[in-house]
Amino acid sequence: MDPISQLRREMSAPGVRTAIGAAEGVSNPDTTNRKNLLLLIHLRWLAVAGQVLTILVTEYWFDIQLPLALMGGVVVFLVGLNVFSLFVLRGRAPVTNTQLFVALIFDMAALTIQLYLSGGASNPFVSLYLLQITLGAALLTPWSTWILVLAASACFVFLTFRFQPIAMPHHGGSDLFALHIRGMFICFVLAAGLIVIFMTRINRNLRERDAYLADLRQRSAEEDHIVRMGLLASGAAHELGTPLATISVILSDWRRARVFGRNRELAEDAAEMQAQIDRCKHIVSGILMSSGQARGEGTIxxxxxxxxxxxxxxxxxxxxxxxxxxxxxxxxxxxxxxxxxxxxxxxxxxxxxxxxxxxxxxxxxxxxxxxxxxxxxxxxxxxxxxxxxxxxxxxxxxxxxxxxxxxxxxxxxxxxxxxxxxxxxxxxxxxxxxxxxxxxxxxxxxxxxx
Incomplete structure (x- = not known):
């Protein structure tokens, strides 16, 4: 096999192609996207639990009447969306940027409906849009993130003019303001805690991906080095075969000469030289066998x-x-x-x-x-x-x-x-x-x- 064919065969090996693809930036981000989708699933479970708790406290603690049936339907929708996302994770199809974007859009739509049913833009939890935009900035491509920003802004403007007012209990203005401030504080603590928790995990996923790509690039460089060394060794073995055979023939002729028969020491030196030549031939055969060019002996x-x-x-x-x-x-x-x-x-x-x-x-x-x-x-x-x-x-x-x-x-x-x-x-x-x-x-x- 000529060196060019050997090089093509080696470089077409699956492991080499994978490593070279990663080194050129054609990496498969599916593993990272799957981890990020799992983070969104966890966040959505927390959102479901938080919404249920908030609805119950508002309804029964603060005695504020809410449309429980409609808001409960949104919670059921989020649960169904999470179940569907879990099936997506179990499948073999790759998780793409578009799927993450659509998942965040659904979450934003659910938040918008809940806010629409509970006071619109005056609801202190309206700032949770910033949490979803932050997640989008970390998980999505730039164009997807900007679309998410425009969608959140449009929802905010919509909630400013269109919403269902909630029936507030008869309290003074100062009490209502204090209630609103407490709600804003709870929203701030919730958003800040979730941002820290999930941004930390997202950054860890990104670091693992970068480390994996760096390892692939290193392996690609090493495998390319090995291929070149293998070609050099194979070529050298081919080139050495002819002179070794020539030397062996000449030495055999010498050993039949009379001078070697009369000189025992010279005969022993000639025998040692023949043994070393045979060893060189064995080494050359081993090199060719290792490179796949000599398979006459078969598998042992x-x-x-x-x-x-x-x-x-x-x-x-x-x-x-x-x-x-x-x-x-x-x-x-x-x-x-x-x-x-x-x-x-x-x-x-x-x-x-x-x-x-x-x-x-x-x-x-x-x-x-x-x-x-x-x-x-x-x-x-x-x-x-x-x-x-x-x-x-x-x-x-x-x-x-x-x-x-x-x-x-x-x-x-x-x-x-x-x-x-x-x-x-x-x-x-x-x-x-x-x-x-x-x-x-x-x-x-x-x-x-x-």
Missing amino acids: HTTMRDFLGDLVEEWRSSRQPLSLDYRNDFTPNEQIVSDTALKQVIFNVLDNAQEASPDWVGVTAERQDEKLVFTVRDRGPGFDKDILAALGQPYMSSKGRPGGGLGLFLVVNVLRKLGGDISARNMTHGACVTLSLPLAALTNGDDHDA
């Missing part, structure tokens, strides 16, 4: 204990550490599909541990619930604080060489693709790196084989 079904045991043994024989303390406590055993990418991930972690601690490397594999937990320990100097804080970021390394830090960067991204994660910490002597991976990621090869 094995068990978790065998997979880890063979992996550690292969690493031990190729790296030859001075001391490797390996303990496999993974029980009960699990049938899995061998994953080349995970093998390379574990090799990277083991290589880093050996480089930091040539004398001793400790490895433990165990099962925690439905996860594989693979722990690698060393007795080296440990991680710098900056590296721990930015674990997995590219080129974050204390090795001071070009390309340092790419190993952990690839480890983090491969594990993330498989649904796992990585953590690192310093111990009293050395460092500890823990890989956690859901077993479901390895029990079905179709999920990650590509």
Whole structure:
């Protein structure tokens, strides 16, 4: 497969498309809108309870006659609107700005009818329009908010000229004024409290959305980096295949020469060179297999204990550490599909541990619930604080060489693709790196084989 085709295939993957779409601002706001619709539902329940309480206190405490049947009908309408909104939330259809706008318009219409039935603009609760406009400014697009402002203003003007007067009890003017002031105070406290409560929750939803988009942009940049590295590795593997084959052929011809037969030391050097060339060929084949370009061997079904045991043994024989303390406590055993990418991930972690601690490397594999937990320990100097804080970021390394830090960067991204994660910490002597991976990621090869 040529590099251009490979790039197209990688960049058309669903995860990459989603992240790139978010990074370009084509994000799906449905999750935030659903949370905001739920906030409106909660607010409407409070409005229902507040209206019922206000009607009862006005009717039976202050002895002010109200059209209870009509006002009760508005309360029933709000309850029905909330039930309908709950069904909308349970559905799979996205919640749009228009739906939030219509919901606020219905709430404003219900408030207008209640005010119309209870004194119009002279009702101290007329300032609750400001609460709905505030919510609209936080939840809606600018054009929707301005329409809401115009609608509230029109309702206020309407209530100034058209309303049903309420039959007030026979009190003096000062008593009526004091009653109006108390009503205004109750409305002020109610509106202020609701604004603080719901604006706080709305801002939290918006912060969560912004953090989610920032994470998607970061993932998009990392995945683009990985695609480029994969193309580079795949291209290099293709290019290395021909010279390695040529060197192998020439070396085979040399080994048949008489001088190699008479010189034992030279023959041993030639054999070692052939072994290293074969190892290079194996590495190149592994790179091509990881990139999906060599599938001749087919999918390998094995068990978790065998997979880890063979992996550690292969690493031990190729790296030859001075001391490797390996303990496999993974029980009960699990049938899995061998994953080349995970093998390379574990090799990277083991290589880093050996480089930091040539004398001793400790490895433990165990099962925690439905996860594989693979722990690698060393007795080296440990991680710098900056590296721990930015674990997995590219080129974050204390090795001071070009390309340092790419190993952990690839480890983090491969594990993330498989649904796992990585953590690192310093111990009293050395460092500890823990890989956690859901077993479901390895029990079905179709999920990650590509």
